[in-house]
Amino acid sequence: MFAIFNSPSPDPHPLPLTNSPWPTLLILGVYALFVLKLGKLYMQKRQPYNLRKLLMCYNLGQVAYNGLFFGITFYYLVLRQISDWRCMETFPQGHQHKNLERYVHYAYFINKILDLLDTVFFVLRKNYRQISFLHVYHHIMMVTICYGIMRFYGTGGHFNAVGMVNSLVHTFMYFYYFLSAANFGFKIESIWWKKYITLSQLIQFVLIFIYASYVLLFSPNCGFPRCLLLLQLLQAVIMMYMFGNFYLKTYMRTESKAAQPAQGHKMRRD
Structure with a gap:
């Protein structure tokens, strides 16, 4: 099964x-x-760790990391338009933007590895209810896909756009987490845009699905592997379903239940 890794890397100087x-x-x-197992066994007879200061630093660092990544990709892809949006292929060796592409993609890959710490912190704080299948699946797949693309296709290409959108969403997400950890004297539930973070995550997968579909349908001569576009479509559908289901359960049904007692109270008064 691992014989496939004997094929030469598309990068002559792998990072x-x-x-x-x-x-x-x-x-x-x-x-x-x-x-999934060892962390819970380790915490079984221990009190949750107080990671407030660590989480503040971690989340603020993630805000800076993702914000900088978004700024760089937005500048080169949207403002300078160094790639053709109808067909983003990896730059050939020797291209003036090749090293930029390599290091930006690699920075995104490293960031997805750092994202794994989210779940580790949940375990150490005994926030097990937040360790859902969606959460673990999403983190593992992001690292796996980032690695697979670099190893078998090369850096950048069509997935630069994915990284740009994803980093913007994560900038706001980690800023919310920073506020939650900092506890500045107000209830985190009072932040009105909390639910829109999940909604923005859902919207990003809709955009990714539409963009991949556009390239497949209207750029038949594009050299970007169609199998990777199909994989992106599949992942977008899976994540739309999971995040959509999470949004409905967490916000729509909760708001509906909260409204029912108020309506019942009003009917009794009438």
Whole structure:
């Protein structure tokens, strides 16, 4: 099964963690074992750790990381338009923007590995209800897909647009997490835009689905692998379903239940 990794890397000078699959598989294996089993066993007879200061630094760092990533990709893709949006292929070796593409894609890959700490912090704080299938699946798939693209296709290409949109959403998401950890004297539930973070995550997958569909249908001569576009469509559908289901359960049904007692009270008064 691993013989496929004997094929030469598209990058003649692979960056750390991108050539061999074993480091990435080891990271994901340890992650899955810890958050699903070993971490809970370790915390079984322990009190939740107070990670407030650590979480403040981590979340603020993620805000800066994702915000900077979005700014760079937006500048080059939207303002300078160094790629054709109808067909974004990886730049050939020697292209003036090749190193920029390599390091930006690699920075996104490293950020997806850092995102795994979200779940580790949940375990150490005993917030097990937040460790859903959606949460774990999303984190593992993002790391796996980022690695697979770099190893078998190369850096950048069509997925630059995906990273740009995703980093914008994560900038606001981690800012919300920072406010939650900082506890500035107000209830985090009072932040009116809380539910719109989940909605923005849902919208990003809708946009990704539409964009991949456009390239498939209207750019038949595009050199970007169609199998990767189909994979992106499949993942977008899966995530739309999962995030849509989460949004309905968390916000729509909760608001509906909250409105029912108020209506009942009004009817009794009448």
